[in-house]
Amino acid sequence: MTLLGRLLNNRRAGEAHTAWNLPNLQGPALLTLTSRHFAHGEAMPPRHAAKNVGGGNLSPHLTWTAPAPGTAQLLLVVEDTDVPLPRPAVHCVALVDPASGDLGPGALDARRPAAGVRVLRSTIGRGYHGPAPVKGHGPHRYTFQLFALAATVDGALGAETADRTRPRALLGGITAPVLARGRLTGTYER
Template structure:
């Protein structure tokens, strides 16, 4: 696998197609997203990585500063900008009740989500999927993006239910105004 990683070293999705850059997900305000498990651009602990690379797929602790007034729901998106594909890989999408003040470790688990958390479909399965980059590919950046929405995300008539929608389709189809957003990047390398 190390040879494959070296061969793909210059292929990376980049930030162009990151949900953060979608015009309809740009909000007028910013707030702060942080974690007790890693700092900005800090290394993600192995426990938060995929089981196939020795981790536990345990989502990290996340907390945020005061939300913009009128926040009806939070949308969390975690993307790998360094995957050797055309677009970032979506490692997690979740809807969060705005009364929730933080997420403890493991709160993004698809089978046992934390209170106020509704894990949605990611690139592979539901809930949080930890880092598992190709060995030797170099550092991968995992961007945790939190959006404060003015209206809850719901099932639209005739559309795929929110719980089954592909991440890119869900993100491109959001119509709720974004009141603010926050971002935190963690790094992992094998």
């Protein structure tokens, strides 16, 4: 696998197609998103990596500043911007109750999400999927993006539709105004 990583070294999705850069998810960057497990731009601990690379697939602790008044729902999107594909890989999409204030470790588990959390489809499946970059490909950036929406996603798409929709279609179909947003990036390398 190391050879494959080296061969793909110059192929990276980049940030142009991240949720952060979608025209319908633009808004003021007023939320400060942090984790007690890693700082912005630093390496994520192995326990947050995927099980197939020796990690625990445990979603990290996340906390944020109070969302803007009028926030109906928070949308959390986790993307790998360095995957050797045309677009970033979506590792998690979740809807979060704005009253939550934070998510504890493991809160994004598909089978047992925390109270106030609803996990949706990602590129890989449902729930949090930790880093598992190709060995030898170099460091990958995993961007946790939080959007404070003025209306619920279900209001625009319907609950059943939101649960079944592929992540790119879901993100592109959100019509609620973004009142605030913030992001946190961790890295992981094999």
